[in-house]
Amino acid sequence: MKKTKILLAVLLASTLLFSSCAGKSIAAGTxxxxxxxxxxxxxxxxxxxxxxxxxxxxxxxxxxxxxxMDPIMEGTVNEQIPAAHIFETALAADQSGEVFPCxxxxxxxxxxxxxxxxxxxxxxxxxGDICDIYDVEASAVRWMANISFAKKYVADKLKSMxxxxxxxxxxxxxxxxxxxxxISAWDGGLYxxxxxxxxxxxxxKLTPNEYIGTGPYKFKEHLADRYVLLEKFKDYIPCDPLxxxxxxxxxxxxxxxxxxxxxxxxxxxxGVRTGEYDMCIGVPANMIPTLSADPNxxxxxxDMAIMPTMHFNCQKGPATDINLRNAIISCLNMDxxxxxxxxxxxxxxLNPSLMQKSSRWHTDExxxxxxxxxxDKAREYLAASSYNGEPLVFITTKDNNxxxxxxxxxxxxxxxxxxxxxxxxxxxxxxxxxxxxPDKFDIFSGGLTGKLDPTLIAPxxxxxxxxxxxxxxxxxxxxxxxxxxxxxxxxAWVDLTKVLYEDLPVITFGERSNAVVYRSSVxxxxxxxxxxxxxxxxx
Amino acid sequence: MVNYIIRRFxxxxxxxxxxxxxxxxxxxxxxxxxxVVMAGESATVEEVKELETKMGLDQLIPVQFxxxxxxxxxxxxxxxxxYRRPVMKIIVxxxxxTLLLVGYAMLMAVAIGVSLGIIAAVxxxxxxxxxxxxxxxxxxxxxxxxLGLNLVILFSIWSEWFPAVGYVTVxxxxxxxxxxxxxxxxxxxxxxxxxSLARVTRSSMLEVLxxxxxxxxxxxGLKESVVIWTHALKNAANPILTQFxxxxxxxxxGSVVMETIFNIPGVGQLAFNSISRRDYPTxxxxxxxxxxxxxxxxxxxxxxxxxxxPRVELK
Numbered sequence: 141m142k143k144t145k146i147l148l149a150v151l152l153a154s155t156l157l158f159s160s161c162a163g164k165s166i167a168a169g170t171x172x173x174x175x176x177x178x179x180x181x182x183x184x185x186x187x188x189x190x191x192x193x194x195x196x197x198x199x200x201x202x203x204x205x206x207x208x209m210d211p212i213m214e215g216t217v218n219e220q221i222p223a224a225h226i227f228e229t230a231l232a233a234d235q236s237g238e239v240f241p242c243x244x245x246x247x248x249x250x251x252x253x254x255x256x257x258x259x260x261x262x263x264x265x266x267x268g269d270i271c272d273i274y275d276v277e278a279s280a281v282r283w284m285a286n287i288s289f290a291k292k293y294v295a296d297k298l299k300s301m302x303x304x305x306x307x308x309x310x311x312x313x314x315x316x317x318x319x320x321x322x323i324s325a326w327d328g329g330l331y332x333x334x335x336x337x338x339x340x341x342x343x344x345k346l347t348p349n350e351y352i353g354t355g356p357y358k359f360k361e362h363l364a365d366r367y368v369l370l371e372k373f374k375d376y377i378p379c380d381p382l383x384x385x386x387x388x389x390x391x392x393x394x395x396x397x398x399x400x401x402x403x404x405x406x407x408x409x410x411g412v413r414t415g416e417y418d419m420c421i422g423v424p425a426n427m428i429p430t431l432s433a434d435p436n437x438x439x440x441x442x443d444m445a446i447m448p449t450m451h452f453n454c455q456k457g458p459a460t461d462i463n464l465r466n467a468i469i470s471c472l473n474m475d476x477x478x479x480x481x482x483x484x485x486x487x488x489x490l491n492p493s494l495m496q497k498s499s500r501w502h503t504d505e506x507x508x509x510x511x512x513x514x515x516d517k518a519r520e521y522l523a524a525s526s527y528n529g530e531p532l533v534f535i536t537t538k539d540n541n542x543x544x545x546x547x548x549x550x551x552x553x554x555x556x557x558x559x560x561x562x563x564x565x566x567x568x569x570x571x572x573x574x575x576x577x578p579d580k581f582d583i584f585s586g587g588l589t590g591k592l593d594p595t596l597i598a599p600x601x602x603x604x605x606x607x608x609x610x611x612x613x614x615x616x617x618x619x620x621x622x623x624x625x626x627x628x629x630x631x632a633w634v635d636l637t638k639v640l641y642e643d644l645p646v647i648t649f650g651e652r653s654n655a656v657v658y659r660s661s662v663x664x665x666x667x668x669x670x671x672x673x674x675x676x677x678x679x
Numbered sequence: 680m681v682n683y684i685i686r687r688f689x690x691x692x693x694x695x696x697x698x699x700x701x702x703x704x705x706x707x708x709x710x711x712x713x714x715v716v717m718a719g720e721s722a723t724v725e726e727v728k729e730l731e732t733k734m735g736l737d738q739l740i741p742v743q744f745x746x747x748x749x750x751x752x753x754x755x756x757x758x759x760x761x762y763r764r765p766v767m768k769i770i771v772x773x774x775x776x777t778l779l780l781v782g783y784a785m786l787m788a789v790a791i792g793v794s795l796g797i798i799a800a801v802x803x804x805x806x807x808x809x810x811x812x813x814x815x816x817x818x819x820x821x822x823x824x825x826l827g828l829n830l831v832i833l834f835s836i837w838s839e840w841f842p843a844v845g846y847v848t849v850x851x852x853x854x855x856x857x858x859x860x861x862x863x864x865x866x867x868x869x870x871x872x873x874x875s876l877a878r879v880t881r882s883s884m885l886e887v888l889x890x891x892x893x894x895x896x897x898x899x900g901l902k903e904s905v906v907i908w909t910h911a912l913k914n915a916a917n918p919i920l921t922q923f924x925x926x927x928x929x930x931x932x933g934s935v936v937m938e939t940i941f942n943i944p945g946v947g948q949l950a951f952n953s954i955s956r957r958d959y960p961t962x963x964x965x966x967x968x969x970x971x972x973x974x975x976x977x978x979x980x981x982x983x984x985x986x987x988x989p990r991v992e993l994k
Contacts, residue, residue: 403939407940
């Protein structure tokens with residue numbers, strides 16, 4: 141009997157020992173193997189502390205595995221991030237939306253009727269070929285055929301597009317103020333790739349051996365659901381405009397960048413804490429003190445320009461009544477809503493605009509309706525409305541936690557004046573489908589991302605969920621789409637903002653910031669709403 | 680025996696067919712389709728409808744089913760809407776971590792569960808018995824995800840013994856590395872199953888230990904270890920085997936959660952992601968795969984009954 145017990149104890153102990161010992165010996169091997177000598181969690185050396193230097197491996201995170209790295213055919217951020225390291229747009233825009241040279245320089249002529257893209261000298265592709273203007277032309281053809289806003293603001297207004305010497309000349313029927321914005325956009329911009337690849341895939345995706353761009357990193361490997369590996373492109377020639385953000389010179393400090401696909405937020409944070417990954421975006425407020433206390437980690441707040449919103453059904457049901465919508469906004473304390481959504485004061489701004497605070501388009505105009513709680517006024521609006529006490533169906537999701545939290549609080553805030561809300565929680569895919577069906581909702585939760593230009597804001601497009609239509613909106617959008625003078629365009633946008641606050645198809649609560657945690661060995665993380673790592677360096 | 684195996688495989692066909700039909704209809708009853716997910720945030724209603732037409736999602740469900748079933752009968756589970764690759768290839772490429780995780784967790788469950796069950800039975804109503812049963816109750820009561828997260832805090836963040844996330848394939852780092860990465864999720868999965876195995880082992884052993892042949896064995900002067908391991912455990916094995924089969928099914932299900940928490944690129948994580956992406960062919964392929972695993976495990980368990988108890992007839 142005693143021997144049996146001893147045997148069992150030995151068996152249990154050996155199982156655990158095997159795992160532990162195997163782990164320790166392997167851990168030593170893999171640390172150097174996977175990080176290329178970068179000691180995770182190492183303190184910056186005194187020499188390298190403030191001076192950017194080349195080398196090392198950066199381990200970034202994507203929230204899901206990218207399907208491909210075709211910057212034209214893929215539209216989500218998880219594809220866009222690695223793709224933007226491999227491919228470059230013809231022009232680039234900074235955080236405010238100002239356009240700068242990248243692969244090409246540019247000139248606007250005849251009041252915006254002609255845009256000339258001129259090729260910079262001897263820019264090499266990753267396969268060693270030199271990029272020429274015919275590659276730009278072929279890329280433009282593929283781009284206009286597959287990107288909806290390129291079709292709308294470039295192709296549909298185009299009289300001709302031809303190569304003249306070392307330039308590609310776009311001639312428009314009428315001035316096209318959005319053409320430069322479209323060309324320089326991070327998501328869906330005019331990304332340049334070799335002509336033969338563009339012609340081989342006019343409307344299909346590139347294959348991995350065709351990820352040949354001119355960017356600071358070249359594609360090395362993609363192991364599905366594990367990682368994408370990019371390697372420094374040694375022949376990369378950065379252009380050097382005096383610009384910031386995405387338009388700034390791309391240095392390509394790290395030798396390699398891994399993009400790990402990690403869908404679970406807790407796994408991402410744990411991975412950064414243990415050194416498996418270098419950084420993670422979207423740290424919950426309640427974890428910030430714990431992570432900040434770790435000397436190997438740095439926690440920072442980044443403006444990612446995401447605006448939590450609620451959208452009304454403007455086609456059918458009680459929410460089509462503008463008085464009801466006015467009654468609702470009169471009940472909303474935006475500070476409380478944003479505090480609940482974000483969990484800390486440092487993680488949000490109050491912002492009445494649908495454009496992010498960092499944009500040159502930002503305006504504080506709200507006709508006095510934003511964050512102006514007045515329950516008496518709300519009752520007056522409600523009395524003037526046709527609302528008869530039926531529950532308003534508010535569809536939301538917990539996939540984006542701030543959607544759910546704000547929906548619950550909105551329902552609570554409107555209760556005192558007698559508005560009932562039936563908050564229905566679905567997964568993200570269901571929410572996306574239901575919001576396209578006017579029979580399924582009165583209100584839905586949304587999150588608008590920052591844009592370079594107001595014309596790109598989704599609720600302003602006819603046929604988008606919510607079904608907002610307005611002749612005044614259309615007239616102002618037309619000015620935005622045709623006027624070349626920025627001041628006139630901005631005035632139109634301010635007017636459009638007023639129209640949006642009069643019609644209230646959407647209520648924005650504020651602007652979210654995100655807490656980012658990264659290893660203290662990592663420096664100069666991006667400071668834009670887009671995530672890029674070519675100017676980030678490691679000790 | 681061979682005839683029996685063939686008959687069992689043939690009788691599994693209706694099961695698989697029913698699973699295929701039910702899952703095909705069920706996932707299409709769930710709102711939200713792949714076109715909505717893939718069209719992106721800014722897509723208009725018309726753009727979503729165009730994509731639905733392009734993907735054939737606007738066709739009648741019987742038409743879609745006929746196409747899919749025709750291909751499935753030829754061994755073609757279709758192409759993933761998200762990955763644009765054959766579903767079969769995608770599943771096969773993610774099998775390794777899942778099979779290793781389930782196997783590793785099962786090994787732990789059997790080693791711990793059977794041992795605790797035997798100790799408890801041998802010390803019936805004693806301190807060891809109570810201790811083992813308290814441990815098993817704790818094991819059953821702890822949710823796997825909670826245990827997993829606590830193991831990460833204890834053994835990854837505080838003590839840095841094991842990695843918190845990720846996986847290295849056998850081809851890349853060898854079996855030991857792969858198991859090293861899978862240790863914490865395997866413990867989290869295995870402890871729960873160990874608890875139920877311990878309880879079944881205890882009750883089964885108690886029943887056997889009261890039998891005459893055990894008394895006879897003891898009276899013949901056999902060592903207690905021989906009595907327990909050779910005579911008692913073998914005769915108590917069939918209920919344990921049944922629990923073993925059920926445990927494999929539980930572990931396959933539990934791997935979905937563990938693979939997500941520990942970021943292990945297995946079929947469980949694939950299923951989880953495919954559901955949120957509404958990747959119909961991949962979800963169908965995954966469910967069919969799991970159904971086939973169950974059929975196979977059940978068959979293996981039935982065959983093993985005969986190994987442990989020759990009186991069992993395979994009819």
